Amino acid sequence: MGMAGEQRQFTVLMRILHWLMAAMVLTMLGIGVAMVASLGDYHRLVSIHRPLGIAILIVVVIRFVNRQFSTLPPFPASMSSRERFVAHASEVLLYTLLFVLPLVGWGMLSAARFPIALYGPLHLPPILPHSVMLYAFLRRTHTVLAYLLFLAFIAHFGAILFHTLVVRDGLFSRMAPWRVDAR
Amino acid sequence: MGRPQVDMTMWDPVALRWPWSDPLPSDSTASVEKQPAPLSGGRALVRLGGIGVVLLLIALGFFYLGGWFSPNSLTPARFVNAFERADGVFSGFRRNHAKGVGVSGYFESNGQGARLSKAVVFQSGRMPVIGRFSFGGGDPHVADAPTMVRGLGLQFLLPDGEQWRTAMVNLPVFPFQTPQDFYDNLVASQPDPKTGKPDPEKMAAFAASHPATVRAIALIQSHAPSSGFDNSAFNSLNAFRFIDAAGTSIPVRWSLAPVEPVVAMSTAGGGQTDKNYMFDALIASILQHPLQWRLIITIGKPEDPTNDATVAWPDGREQVDVGTLTLDHIESEETSLARDINFDPLVLPSGMAPSDDPLLSARSAIYSQSFTRRAGEAKTPSAISAAEVGK
Numbered sequence: 420m421g422m423a424g425e426q427r428q429f430t431v432l433m434r435i436l437h438w439l440m441a442a443m444v445l446t447m448l449g450i451g452v453a454m455v456a457s458l459g460d461y462h463r464l465v466s467i468h469r470p471l472g473i474a475i476l477i478v479v480v481i482r483f484v485n486r487q488f489s490t491l492p493p494f495p496a497s498m499s500s501r502e503r504f505v506a507h508a509s510e511v512l513l514y515t516l517l518f519v520l521p522l523v524g525w526g527m528l529s530a531a532r533f534p535i536a537l538y539g540p541l542h543l544p545p546i547l548p549h550s551v552m553l554y555a556f557l558r559r560t561h562t563v564l565a566y567l568l569f570l571a572f573i574a575h576f577g578a579i580l581f582h583t584l585v586v587r588d589g590l591f592s593r594m595a596p597w598r599v600d601a602r
Numbered sequence: 603m604g605r606p607q608v609d610m611t612m613w614d615p616v617a618l619r620w621p622w623s624d625p626l627p628s629d630s631t632a633s634v635e636k637q638p639a640p641l642s643g644g645r646a647l648v649r650l651g652g653i654g655v656v657l658l659l660i661a662l663g664f665f666y667l668g669g670w671f672s673p674n675s676l677t678p679a680r681f682v683n684a685f686e687r688a689d690g691v692f693s694g695f696r697r698n699h700a701k702g703v704g705v706s707g708y709f710e711s712n713g714q715g716a717r718l719s720k721a722v723v724f725q726s727g728r729m730p731v732i733g734r735f736s737f738g739g740g741d742p743h744v745a746d747a748p749t750m751v752r753g754l755g756l757q758f759l760l761p762d763g764e765q766w767r768t769a770m771v772n773l774p775v776f777p778f779q780t781p782q783d784f785y786d787n788l789v790a791s792q793p794d795p796k797t798g799k800p801d802p803e804k805m806a807a808f809a810a811s812h813p814a815t816v817r818a819i820a821l822i823q824s825h826a827p828s829s830g831f832d833n834s835a836f837n838s839l840n841a842f843r844f845i846d847a848a849g850t851s852i853p854v855r856w857s858l859a860p861v862e863p864v865v866a867m868s869t870a871g872g873g874q875t876d877k878n879y880m881f882d883a884l885i886a887s888i889l890q891h892p893l894q895w896r897l898i899i900t901i902g903k904p905e906d907p908t909n910d911a912t913v914a915w916p917d918g919r920e921q922v923d924v925g926t927l928t929l930d931h932i933e934s935e936e937t938s939l940a941r942d943i944n945f946d947p948l949v950l951p952s953g954m955a956p957s958d959d960p961l962l963s964a965r966s967a968i969y970s971q972s973f974t975r976r977a978g979e980a981k982t983p984s985a986i987s988a989a990e991v992g993k
Binding site: 457540551585 | 956962
């Protein structure tokens with residue numbers, strides 16, 4: 420590592436959490452869209468979907484807290500303030516979705532009084548009153564937010580590809596899973 | 603490629619920071635001269651196109667997983683659509699087993715099941731149960747008839763907060779091996795718009811290509827239904843697996859055997875003017891004294907099929923009486939919690955697991971689809987109204 424102020428990468432913990440989250444969210448999006456169209460695999464998929472959603476909720480809270488105590492690497496100088504604004508806004512959107520989507524899932528199953536089994540006899544308590552109308556509303560919300568998350572992921576991934584392959588400003592090295600030394 | 607100039611006064615970076623972020627580092631910490639030379643316009647366009655292709659492929663993969671490119675494969679939504687085409691849509695009602703009444707009571711476990719499964723439901727003790735008696739079919743106002751399929755959905759609330767839900771019917775076996783068979787039968791038996799009755803040719807063609815269904819229906823017809831709900835047996839139909847404390851898994855089916863003496867249904871036929879007469883008899887019976895059923899677990903042998911609900915297991919399989927279900931309260935769906943419960947057969951406590959029967963996952967998916975549709979609809983009065991139960 421160089422001197423303070425020359426930090427080029429997110430901390431090791433932040434990068435681990437980011438890539439763990441990436442793997443979980445991609446798995447989750449695939450499972451989510453597949454299970455609602457599936458008969459034979461529905462139960463297997465939904466049995467992964469629920470505990471994985473709660474795992475994402477836990478990891479996003481850890482990331483949120485950890486981020487507050489971490490120093491962030493600077494954006495490349497090539498990024499305009501407009502681009503920085505968009506980058507910040509997309510981060511806020513992603514964090515919000517990753518926090519709200521599992522909560523809506525938990526809430527909708529609570530409103531339907533559907534048990535949320537995690538592992539063995541371990542299960543979550545309901546967080547909302549029993550109301551099927553509320554369930555129906557949250558169930559639609561869950562779908563809308565999930566598609567929004569997919570779009571946000573596409574935009575996030577597209578932006579990093581653009582910066583890495585077209586602008587070539589080294590933006591990706593900030594979050595690269597490997598160590599990138601300051602040049 | 604020249605970068606567009608941005609009016610810095612429009613986008614104040616300080617105002618756009620996350621509330622917890624450190625002040626934005628100044629551009630001087632990132633040195634511009636370390637960047638590679640800008641791409642030529644042509645090469646940049648090629649790379650942009652490549653990025654577009656990658657993103658498009660990801661989106662296509664996502665939609666492929668969601669079944670967007672297989673319009674003919676059976677999905678929960680298409681299955682429930684078939685129910686709706688067969689019986690119509692009745693706002694707020696289940697798409698199948700629409701006509702019903704709520705009940706409640708308790709299950710008293712005698713502890714005999716504890717050696718078969720570590721599920722808390724089989725430890726000695728009493729736990730509350732909410733249930734629902736119903737008739738098969740999507741019409742919530744259909745006239746009662748003893749030949750229609752009777753259903754009993756139950757939700758057991760276990761002492762540790764887990765739940766066990768089961769949806770049983772009075773048939774000895776289920777007429778269909780797979781979800782596709784069930785769906786194809788729904789389509790084949792759809793009333794012809796001209797005659798108002800199913801097309802006999804389509805029904806015959808279905809029977810000819812589904813010998814397992816024909817065998818199952820013959821078996822079903824050899825069992826005369828009982829006279830009412832209160833003396834009806836109810837069966838799990840699908841096989842499940844029980845897992846004991848040591849992790850050993852065994853194939854099981856279960857049934858509820860009525861404590862009430864079984865009386866065969868009246869063969870006189872007709873003469874029943876009240877379209878709710880069987881529910882009325884159930885209400886009268888339960889108001890007179892609590893109704894009881896013994897929960898019987900049948901243990902399969904390794905050679906017994908667990909993936910075929912059309913086949914009964916041979917007689918003589920070990921059966922264990924694990925406790926008594928008592929239903930002592932009945933109320934209209936208008937007030938009963940049972941209306942808003944999805945009796946998903948795969949809500950199982952730890953110690954119970956699905957078998958390899960393909961119907962089980964499909965039932966779970968389709969019940970969920972039906973539940974989601976009716977949950978958001980305006981609720982309309984049940985045929986068995988609060989006044990009907992109270993009278």
